[in-house]
Amino acid sequence: MGNVIEAAGLVKHYGDVVALDGLDLAVPEGSVLGLLGPNGAGKTTAVRILTTLLVADAGTATVAGVDLWADPVEVRKRIGLSGQYAAVDEYLTGFENLDLIGRLYRLGRRTARTRARELLERFDLEEAGDRPVKGYSGGMRRRLDLAGALVAQPPVLFLDEPTTGLDPRSRTNMWEVIRELLRGGTTLLLTTQYLEEADQLADDIIVIDRGREIAHGTADQLKRQVGGERVELVVESAADLPAAAAILAELADDEVQIDESSRTLTAPVHGGPTALMAALRRLDGEAVAVLDVGLRRPTLDDVFLALTGHATEEVGTHGPDLGVPTPGVDGEGAR
Numbered sequence: 370m371g372n373v374i375e376a377a378g379l380v381k382h383y384g385d386v387v388a389l390d391g392l393d394l395a396v397p398e399g400s401v402l403g404l405l406g407p408n409g410a411g412k413t414t415a416v417r418i419l420t421t422l423l424v425a426d427a428g429t430a431t432v433a434g435v436d437l438w439a440d441p442v443e444v445r446k447r448i449g450l451s452g453q454y455a456a457v458d459e460y461l462t463g464f465e466n467l468d469l470i471g472r473l474y475r476l477g478r479r480t481a482r483t484r485a486r487e488l489l490e491r492f493d494l495e496e497a498g499d500r501p502v503k504g505y506s507g508g509m510r511r512r513l514d515l516a517g518a519l520v521a522q523p524p525v526l527f528l529d530e531p532t533t534g535l536d537p538r539s540r541t542n543m544w545e546v547i548r549e550l551l552r553g554g555t556t557l558l559l560t561t562q563y564l565e566e567a568d569q570l571a572d573d574i575i576v577i578d579r580g581r582e583i584a585h586g587t588a589d590q591l592k593r594q595v596g597g598e599r600v601e602l603v604v605e606s607a608a609d610l611p612a613a614a615a616i617l618a619e620l621a622d623d624e625v626q627i628d629e630s631s632r633t634l635t636a637p638v639h640g641g642p643t644a645l646m647a648a649l650r651r652l653d654g655e656a657v658a659v660l661d662v663g664l665r666r667p668t669l670d671d672v673f674l675a676l677t678g679h680a681t682e683e684v685g686t687h688g689p690d691l692g693v694p695t696p697g698v699d700g701e702g703a704r
């Protein structure tokens with residue numbers, strides 16, 4: 370099975386800002402690549418290049434077997450894109466938006482209408498379909514935008530931060546919708562700021578920072594690289610710290626960290642809930658009073674901190690973001 374998306378040495382400068390600094394990537398047919406990175410990492414730049422909206426300063430790329438620079442028009446016919454900011458017309462209804470896209474793709478009047486209704490149903494927008502998009506929530510716009518990317522049934526799909534700004538329930542719904550798409554064999558390149566999202570959807574993850582790959586692997590590999598999951602425990606009395614540390618040490622994969630001032634112990638473990646329960650049983654047996662306990666999985670912040678030595682928040686500030694937010698949709702400013 371060949372690579373449906375393949376790029377090597379992509380470089381893009383904006384004046385002094387290096388948006389992409391030699392990015393390589395490959396997405397085998399029917400698989401999902403997650404491009405994970407903080408604000409300003411270069412995710413949108415990569416997506417815009419691979420979807421022919423932007424020309425790279427250097428590098429090579431093919432999408433669906435077509436050379437991106439040689440034949441962008443042909444590439445465009447084979448891909449779908451749902452950008453970071455929902456590209457829907459505020460004053461049209463959901464149905465009209467999809468119908469319009471169908472016509473732009475020259476599906477023919479009847480086919481365009483049928484397809485629009487099908488997609489509205491599929492994305493749970495049947496009822497809202499005849500209302501102007503102006504009144505849609507962020508989640509509804511996102512779903513409509515994704516539906517728009519699917520009108521022409523493209524075999525290759527690009528989704529730029531499909532769930533940023535959505536509440537947890539809408540995010541879970543969106544993941545379900547995307548998973549269903551993948552069952553149909555779509556090849557997907559997805560960008561996200563959430564390790565959990567890449568975890569849920571991606572077969573392979575490239576972590577980028579400042580336009581460069583800083584890590585590459587499956588979600589499990591990345592998590593292991595930053596230490597995997599850990600049990601975090603707060604004991605009621607400082608006198609219990611040594612006993613608690615000894616118990617955790619038996620279960621821990623690595624050294625137990627102790628913060629005396631907050632009476633907190635952190636132990637890297639594997640086997641998650643099982644390790645947590647074993648720890649609690651032992652603590653209870655030794656009559657150690659526990660104030661708080663939890664299983665903590667690495668977040669994107671942990672990944673970045675471990676890989677780059679700086680937290681995600683610091684990263685977005687090194688250049689202006691000139692993305693154009695759609696009015697009413699949560700944009701950069703909201704994060």
Ligand SMILES: Nc1ncnc2c1ncn2[C@@H]1O[C@H](COP(=O)(O)OP(=O)(O)OP(=O)(O)O)[C@@H](O)[C@H]1O
Nearest residue numbers: 383388407408409410411412413414688689690691
């Ligand atoms: N049109 C532009 N003009 C100038 N600089 C730009 C432009 N577009 C992007 N940049 C800069 O290039 C870098 C990469 O931006 P990009 O939008 O690709 O990041 P991103 O990973 O998509 O970030 P976010 O998570 O905020 O969407 C940033 O420093 C950004 O400020």
Ligand SMILES: [Mg+2]
Nearest residue numbers: 412413414453
């Ligand atoms: Mg972006």
